[in-house]
Amino acid sequence: MLLEKLLDLLEGWASAFRQQRTCARAIALALGLLCGLGRRTVTRAICFNNRQHQDWSADYKLFNRSPWDAHALFGPVIQRAIAQYCPKQIVVGLDDTGIKRSGKKVKTAYWQRDPLSPAFHTNLFWGQRFLQASLLTPLYRLDGESSPRGLPLRFEEVTPVRKPAKKATKEQKAAYRQAKKTHNLSTAFVAMVRELRQCFDCHGFHHKSLIAVGDGSFCNKTTFRQTFDRTILITRARKDLRLCNAPPGSRPSLLQQRDLHSRTGLSRPRHPLERG
Secondary structure: OHHHHHHHHHHHHHHHHHHHHHHHHHHHHHHHHHOOOOOOHHHHHHHHHHOOOOOHHHHHHHEEEEEEOOHHHHHHHHHHHHHHHOOOEEEEEEEEEEEOOOOOOEEEEEEEEOOOOOOOOOOOOEEEEEEEEEEEOOOOOHHHOOOOEEEEEEEEOOOOOOOOOOOOHHHHHHHHHHHHHHHHHHHHHHHHHHHHHHHHHHHOOOOOEEEEEHHHHHHOHHOOOOOOEEEEEEOOOOOOOOOOOOOOOOOOOOHHHHHHHHHOOOOOOOOOOOOO
């Protein structure tokens, strides 16, 4: 029964591939990655399908040559799960995760903090960073006992900008500081939320509001200064955080004036409370 339901769900991948045989090969590899023993590699998936003595080139070309969109593979999950479990709102949880890598030649891998390290000692691990989004389905509405489940919707790599060397020029350092503002985890979070909103609209759920739930790393001005259409943003925050809006027509603070004059190079009158 479970296999029949899974195959029925995977048959929705037909629209993501140009040929039926490519779709059938993708479904076979997906079952091999799910049910195969050991490491989840393409080789193990091929061996699970009892094709280890045949030519492997077509299986590897599926991942590097066949023109298909990875986002389209989540279409059947979005269409069925939202229609069945989300009658009013669509709740999506987003968070970043690190995948450990052993090879030192992976271009997008870097040393990052291990979230499982103890509080008194920070550990590092070599790996890649990904941003994932999961659809939170309220299963307790069906029987009143089941807890919500997360169904994966997106899993995209977010690589930080490489820091230039100490002997880098001023132009390279300035380009690095500018790239950090446009290519970071928060900007990827905003882009993913907007892309999910468009994806839900394409599947016919434009009348349902989207609730995006994030971790404390997304509680910053980059995310909350953005305008989202039919989307509610909820994130964790520090308990000592103070939120306020500047009153209309108010003058800039002393620190803002000092920063403005330091950038422009213009002289300004000294504040009476400042010391010489």
